[in-house]
Amino acid sequence: MEEGSLRCDANISVRPAGSKEMGTKTELKNMNSFRFIERGIRAEIKRQEEILGSDGRVIQETLHFDPGTGRITTLRSKEQAHDYRYFPEPDLVPVTVSEEMLETARAAMPELPVARAERFQGAMGLTPESARLLAFRAELGDYFELALGAGADPAPPAQALANWITVDLIARLGDGEDPAGSRVTPAAMATLCAAASSKRVSVGAARQVLDRLVAEGGDPLAIIQAEGLEAIGGGDELAGVVAAAIAANEAAAEKIRAGNAKAIGPIVGYVMRETNGRADGGEVTRLVHEQLGV
DSSP states (O other): OTTSSOOEEEEEOOOOTTOOSOOOOEEEEEEOSHHHHHHHHHHHHHHHHHHHHTTOOOOOEEEEEOTTTOOEEEEEEOOSGGGGTOOOOTTOOOOOOOHHHHHHHHHHSOOOHHHHHHHHHHHHOOOHHHHHHHHHSHHHHHHHHHHHTSOOSSOOOHHHHHHIIIIIIHHHSOTTOOGGGSSSOHHHHHHHHHHHHTTSSOHHHHHHHHHHHHHHOOOHHHHHHHTTOOOBOSHHHHHHHHHHHHHHTHHHHHHHHTTOGGGGHHHHHHHHHHTTTOBOHHHHHHHHHHHHTO
16 A cells, blocks of 8 residues: 555544434545554544534545645535436346245355365364365365265275375376366375375385376276385395395494484485385384394
């Protein structure tokens, strides 16, 4: 407003305390700062109080407030509807709004974003951030609900599915692209999320599968099997890779023995490279601690 790019009007009316009748309204036009609005309103209230205090009559009119002098002057008088060039529309008939009409209108209204966010958060247990993002980007919310109801077995956790859609999937699509128009069907997204959540496939490998789905579409389980991406959980195979990783990173192993848990990074990274991201991160950490005796 202070830059002159926005103008503001204010309507003011005053009535004696206890009076049930509304006072006559006046209008202050074209004020361009919040400070001038406040000063103009105060000045007009004072003017109307002085008129009423001397048994005068406030006239409905359009006024100008001069911030330099603090004076209020008349621009034009508008006392009746015809002063505004209003005229009746002969083709419009009176309409009585019935309760049935209101109920029909309410039933036809879509779920509003705020209500949808509350449902996502309350009924599905999403975080406030995820619930709001899905609710206020309708295309993401629609895709999320289709994926959640796609019948994946096992069913993916709602929050995990929300994360895969709002973080991983939209990062791989064009800016503002509707995921429903992509090659990743809601059912495929749900299946992939369920596979990652159940540790059938590691998160890193699941992201590789998602890359393929975005580029080509298809069945995520078929891609996992064809590419040999099934997660390596426990067993001698993973234990052997962990042992090799410890041997290749002796300095990091000594730091872990000394109590520096963060030093495990190079060892985990070695295992993930050797297994092409198929190893389960939690199981790798457990085996490292087991083999180091910590």
